[in-house]
Amino acid sequence: MSISGTTERPVAGGRLRFGDGWAGYGFLAPWLVGFFLLTLGPAIASFYLSLTDYSGLGAANWVGAENYVRIATDDPRFWTAMNVTFTFVLLSVPLKLIFALAVAVALNRGLAGLSFFRAIFYLPSLVGGSVAVAVLWRQVFAGDGLLNQALNALFGFEGPSWISNPSTSLYTLILLAVWQFGSSMIIFLAGLRQIPQDMYEAASIDGAGKARQFFRITLPLLTPVIFFNAVILTIDAFKAFTSAFVISDGTGGPIDSTLFYTLYLYQEAFTNFRFGYASALAWVLVLIIAFFTAMSFLTARFWVHYDD
Amino acid sequence: MTTLALNRIKKSFGNLDIIRGVDLAIGSGEFVVFVGPSGCGKSTLLRMIAGLEPISGGELSIGGERMNERAASERGIAMVFQSYALYPHMSVYKNMSFGLETAKMPKPEIDKRVRKAADILQITHLLERKPKQLSGGQRQRVAIGRAIVRDPKIFLFDEPLSNLDAELRVQTRVEIAKLHRDIGATMIYVTHDQVEAMTLADRIVVLRAGVIEQHGTPLEIYNRPANRFVAGFIGSPKMNFLDVVASDVRDGGVAIDIAGKRARLPIEGHVAEGAKLSLGLRPEHIGTEGTGGLELGALTVVHVEHLGGQTIVYGRLVDGQSLTVALDGQRAISAGSTLAVRIAAENCHLFDEAGDRIGH
Numbered sequence: 001m002s003i004s005g006t007t008e009r010p011v012a013g014g015r016l017r018f019g020d021g022w023a024g025y026g027f028l029a030p031w032l033v034g035f036f037l038l039t040l041g042p043a044i045a046s047f048y049l050s051l052t053d054y055s056g057l058g059a060a061n062w063v064g065a066e067n068y069v070r071i072a073t074d075d076p077r078f079w080t081a082m083n084v085t086f087t088f089v090l091l092s093v094p095l096k097l098i099f100a101l102a103v104a105v106a107l108n109r110g111l112a113g114l115s116f117f118r119a120i121f122y123l124p125s126l127v128g129g130s131v132a133v134a135v136l137w138r139q140v141f142a143g144d145g146l147l148n149q150a151l152n153a154l155f156g157f158e159g160p161s162w163i164s165n166p167s168t169s170l171y172t173l174i175l176l177a178v179w180q181f182g183s184s185m186i187i188f189l190a191g192l193r194q195i196p197q198d199m200y201e202a203a204s205i206d207g208a209g210k211a212r213q214f215f216r217i218t219l220p221l222l223t224p225v226i227f228f229n230a231v232i233l234t235i236d237a238f239k240a241f242t243s244a245f246v247i248s249d250g251t252g253g254p255i256d257s258t259l260f261y262t263l264y265l266y267q268e269a270f271t272n273f274r275f276g277y278a279s280a281l282a283w284v285l286v287l288i289i290a291f292f293t294a295m296s297f298l299t300a301r302f303w304v305h306y307d308d
Numbered sequence: 309m310t311t312l313a314l315n316r317i318k319k320s321f322g323n324l325d326i327i328r329g330v331d332l333a334i335g336s337g338e339f340v341v342f343v344g345p346s347g348c349g350k351s352t353l354l355r356m357i358a359g360l361e362p363i364s365g366g367e368l369s370i371g372g373e374r375m376n377e378r379a380a381s382e383r384g385i386a387m388v389f390q391s392y393a394l395y396p397h398m399s400v401y402k403n404m405s406f407g408l409e410t411a412k413m414p415k416p417e418i419d420k421r422v423r424k425a426a427d428i429l430q431i432t433h434l435l436e437r438k439p440k441q442l443s444g445g446q447r448q449r450v451a452i453g454r455a456i457v458r459d460p461k462i463f464l465f466d467e468p469l470s471n472l473d474a475e476l477r478v479q480t481r482v483e484i485a486k487l488h489r490d491i492g493a494t495m496i497y498v499t500h501d502q503v504e505a506m507t508l509a510d511r512i513v514v515l516r517a518g519v520i521e522q523h524g525t526p527l528e529i530y531n532r533p534a535n536r537f538v539a540g541f542i543g544s545p546k547m548n549f550l551d552v553v554a555s556d557v558r559d560g561g562v563a564i565d566i567a568g569k570r571a572r573l574p575i576e577g578h579v580a581e582g583a584k585l586s587l588g589l590r591p592e593h594i595g596t597e598g599t600g601g602l603e604l605g606a607l608t609v610v611h612v613e614h615l616g617g618q619t620i621v622y623g624r625l626v627d628g629q630s631l632t633v634a635l636d637g638q639r640a641i642s643a644g645s646t647l648a649v650r651i652a653a654e655n656c657h658l659f660d661e662a663g664d665r666i667g668h
């Protein structure tokens with residue numbers, strides 16, 4: 001009695017709140033189970049493994065930071081993979097952004113059949129990440145592939161095998177990535193729609209032509225969307241795997257020219273059975289992505305315009 | 309001197325005719341207000357003048373030059389948008405200087421103009437702020453400032469006050485009037501607020517469904533509305549219209565029967581015997597005292613609004629037609645009572661069946 005006397009809240013209210021809480025956790029359960037079992041658990045496990053010499057079978061012997069030291073000091077293929085991955089990220093992300101934005105702007109000009117073209121341009125993003133398209137890509141850029149047949153037919157030009165030539169193979173993969181500009185384009189389109197029409201009318205009274213309107217109005221007002229797309233694309237590009245795996249048959253060849261970071265990690269784990277080392281590689285990638293994302297957010301306030 | 313001339317101006321969207329032949333000449337320094345009900349084409353007409361909307365037919369000339377095909381920036385106009393349309397990512401200063409920079413004006417000249425405009429509008433302390441850091445009234449001033457720095461021949465305003473609260477509206481209205489006096493530029497102002505129209509305009513242009521119903525000074529429009537539409541549109545509370553029948557038409561006059569009494573009113577032109585007419589009476593012209601004029605009979609009061617300075621009485625006449633009366637001052641009148649009401653003959657407006665004015 002004295003306890004309920006000290007609280008102003010009716011007992012029934014407390015009971016209701018208690019029941020609600022459990023119901024809430026009940027509804028959250030699928031997500032919570034998924035998060036702990038499939039995300040957090042493996043993450044912690046992989047961090048532990050990165051400090052061992054685990055081979056996938058047998059015991060995991062504690063080796064401390066040895067894996068990390070080797071990555072930093074004694075692994076030329078790590079640096080090759082870094083080189084390939086950074087080239088891929090630094091070329092594919094800006095190209096994809098520019099391409100997606102250019103197509104979005106063109107589509108936004110009130111072209112007839114907008115929804116048709118929007119679907120057409122989005123299609124590669126739906127199928128582009130798939131194994132089937134990577135296989136198709138290999139057919140297109142192979143020595144006797146479609147591209148060379150076309151070049152031959154049109155110009156009588158004997159093209160090299162683009163994918164088995166180490167100096168061009170990575171660029172076919174970049175091209176494949178850029179080709180999947182659709183989802184960024186859709187987001188850009190939505191962003192362009194957000195810019196009020198009267199902004200352009202005011203600018204045209206101010207004498208700004210189409211180009212000046214684009215650079216002084218559209219681009220600045222689109223910076224939040226550009227920023228969002230850039231971060232998402234960068235993270236995606238660091239994690240790129242499927243296309244390189246399929247096109248190089250899992251080797252990262254020719255001569256490691258398409259050895260994406262994730263592909264190297266995969267080889268270490270599942271070809272060389274160095275799970276401990278692969279786990280360390282995974283954590284290094286996490287740190288790299290975290291670093292780039294953090295940098296993006298830190299620099300954002302200098303160039304991203306937020307309206308509120 | 310005519311600054312702006314509209315000659316049979318037309319606009320259609322697809323096969324929808326929105327502006328259907330507008331003729332208007334606007335003199336230099338004149339303050340012209342476009343009024344009309346929503347959707348009548350005020351904004352469209354203004355945007356055609358601005359160069360934001362292509363002209364489907366007719367000719368638009370500014371300063372004697374044909375402007376139909378000229379870009380908005382070459383027409384010597386500046387526009388203040390209803391939404392203000394400030395560039396959200398630019399400071400107030402940049403918002404005002406953007407157009408001048410685009411025109412490649414030398415920096416010192418730009419600075420001079422921006423600061424002068426800011427001074428006129430008292431927004432100098434806001435120059436470094438972004439639009440989102442401003443109140444609605446301050447944004448409004450920036451939008452006007454952006455127009456001023458262009459030093460335009462013609463200012464175009466599209467309902468510039470509609471996003472402001474009542475008090476700020478009145479204040480800004482006064483400032484716009486002052487600005488017009490000070491800089492003496494031609495101004496075209498769109499509104500559907502008739503108080504703004506009456507107080508700001510040198511000349512009011514009343515539009516309906518894409519045609520000009522009447523244009524003239526505010527008092528001309530108020531005193532001699534050209535038709536029932538204009539009569540009902542200008543004035544608040546709205547003009548009363550009573551159905552009457554013309555009889556005994558002779559000597560430039562007509563007899564009408566109202567509340568069992570016969571009265572004669574002068575008319576211009578001709579009406580047929582027995583024609584159905586509309587008698588227009590402004591609520592503020594109807595009174596309860598005195599003798600003479602038109603006796604309207606007993607008004608059964610249905611509802612009373614006490615505004616302090618005015619008492620608005622809504623009621624029914626003996627024949628059932630409703631009538632609104634605006635009486636000066638505070639009156640002890642309550643619903644259910646009756647009042648004898650009358651109006652001076654010179655305050656009566658007569659309209660024929662088509663709605664055109666036939667009165668004196």
Ligand SMILES: Nc1ncnc2c1ncn2[C@@H]1O[C@H](COP(=O)(O)OP(=O)(O)OP(=O)(O)O)[C@@H](O)[C@H]1O
Nearest residue numbers: 321324326344345346347348349350351352353500
């Ligand atoms: N781009 C357009 N396409 C088709 N119809 C339009 C277009 N712009 C305006 N209209 C139509 O033209 C008519 C006039 O529009 P306008 O905006 O000029 O009206 P308004 O008098 O300014 O009304 P309001 O007082 O509500 O602002 C409206 O019926 C509107 O639906």
Ligand SMILES: [Mg+2]
Nearest residue numbers: 350351352466
């Ligand atoms: Mg309008």
